[in-house]
């Protein structure tokens with residue numbers, strides 16, 4: 636890994652290999668038409684209104700890029716939970732989606748905890764935040780079709796390079812009918828690991844990620860992920876996985892991990908094809924390469940980004956690496972593929 640502080644043009648860093656394609660990344664916009672506030676700990680300022688201007692700035696930049704990104708990955712928490720309290724959820728969603736109309740390439744939306752503070756899962760499924768229509772289907776491989784029980788899909792914007800969007804709130808007590816068996820099952824999991832009265836509090840927990848603002852992956856979704864990764868291994872594809880919640884403990888503070896991150900890692904690590912895992916949620920950002928060579932990027936959150944900075948990035952993909960060109964407080968990174976995973980032409 637190399638971190639580049641002085642932000643040279645990534646093009647100059649890759650003279651020996653040809654750029655294949657690029658994609659945009661942005662996380663935790665959490666727009667609300669509200670004065671600035673603070674996070675729960677009171678140590679990070681949240682710029683609810685300015686987050687929209689940050690998004691608009693990012694869209695302008697992506698539109699102007701000389702090599703147009705194939706798409707943008709919006710890593711979840713598009714509008715803040717405060718909107719629900721002010722009965723402004725639909726209005727705020729409309730404002731942000733109108734901003735996205737200016738983007739000249741498709742955007743793939745992930746769902747985070749703040750989506751479920753504002754909307755039910757049923758509402759989200761029927762909303763513009765459902766971008767499953769952008770999925771690619773693999774003929775004669777029905778096992779690679781996601782079920783309707785979770786919001787996940789895969790797509791291939793460049794030959795042999797697959798993206799998989801995961802639903803990290805497939806197991807969750809958020810946005811789900813409290814009388815449903817799945818809610819009861821998820822509440823049981825949460826309470827078994829978190830005896831606090833306030834289930835959002837990680838205080839005193841040996842596994843502090845078992846909090847209400849996190850969630851997890853059902854066995855059904857993990858089986859599907861395993862099937863898609865099996866296909867990708869067999870067809871010498873490279874895969875980037877995208878989720879609101881991170882799954883690798885070394886890449887940031889462990890409170891924000893998915894409940895059953897170990898199960899997701901076990902599936903991922905049983906395959907060769909995965910080269911990167913992009914997540915949001917942590918707001919502070921983070922990075923780590925795991926022992927299997929997978930690059931885990933936790934993107935800095937827009938909501939906690941001062942007006943004089945920025946928080947988004949463009950990832951340029953080469954035969955042997957990905958280069959994240961970060962803007963503002965998102966650092967640049969060179970992420971080499973493990974040797975056996977380089978493209979061979």
Ligand SMILES: Nc1ccn([C@@H]2O[C@H](COP(=O)(O)OP(=O)(O)OC[C@H](O)CO)[C@@H](O)[C@H]2O)c(=O)n1
Pocket residue numbers: 674675712748749833835836837848891916917918
């Ligand atoms: N220790 C805590 C932390 C949070 N809460 C409450 O949980 C809800 C969600 O918290 P919030 O910080 O808004 O969630 P984000 O997704 O924006 O951020 C995730 C991580 O915190 C980033 O580091 C909210 O109602 C909080 O008040 C809590 O009770 N106890």
